[in-house]
Amino acid sequence: MEKWFNVGKIVNTQGIKGEVRVISKTDFPEKRYKTGNVLYLFMPNSSSPIELTVKSHRTHKNFELLSFEGYNNINEVEKFRDGILKVPESQLGTLKEDEFYYHEIIGCLVATTKGEELGKVFEILSPGANDVWVVKGKSGKDLLIPYIHDVVKKVDVKEKVILIDPMEGLLS
Numbered sequence: 001m002e003k004w005f006n007v008g009k010i011v012n013t014q015g016i017k018g019e020v021r022v023i024s025k026t027d028f029p030e031k032r033y034k035t036g037n038v039l040y041l042f043m044p045n046s047s048s049p050i051e052l053t054v055k056s057h058r059t060h061k062n063f064e065l066l067s068f069e070g071y072n073n074i075n076e077v078e079k080f081r082d083g084i085l086k087v088p089e090s091q092l093g094t095l096k097e098d099e100f101y102y103h104e105i106i107g108c109l110v111a112t113t114k115g116e117e118l119g120k121v122f123e124i125l126s127p128g129a130n131d132v133w134v135v136k137g138k139s140g141k142d143l144l145i146p147y148i149h150d151v152v153k154k155v156d157v158k159e160k161v162i163l164i165d166p167m168e169g170l171l172s
Contacts, residue, residue: 002088005103018068
């Protein structure tokens with residue numbers, strides 16, 4: 001059975017020429033939404049995905065705007081709203097050292113190099129220069145951990161453990 005990974009959610013249409021507005025959930029939007037790539041649309045209450053080939057991609061505000069081959073106007077793509085775009089595991093490809101897929105990081109236990117357990121990663125933010133891993137702390141407060149070499153010392157996705165050396169003020 002093929003394993004599927006979310007790359008985005010279609011939240012609306014954009015204009016009248018068949019573009020859709022996508023909230024991206026992928027680590028590599030430039031790869032996933034490249035012209036010619038195949039994405040699979042899973043609609044609520046549907047058992048089989050719709051295969052879509054990316055015709056165009058651009059970024060506008062906080063959204064990825066996509067159009068698909070064979071869908072040229074708003075009426076043809078309106079029905080895609082609330083659908084989830086996914087790729088099969090076979091399309092993931094290999095990563096360089098120190099690169100990880102979101103699904104490998106989410107759920108990892110974060111601890112300091114001194115052995116203090118902080119909590120588990122439940123979300124990843126991509127605000128700019130580096131990703132920020134959001135950890136649900138034991139106190140219930142969210143901790144924001146920047147994915148930079150000065151802070152993140154070891155990532156073991158097999159054991160689901162991340163070791164950090166927090167800089168001053170990071171955990172307060």
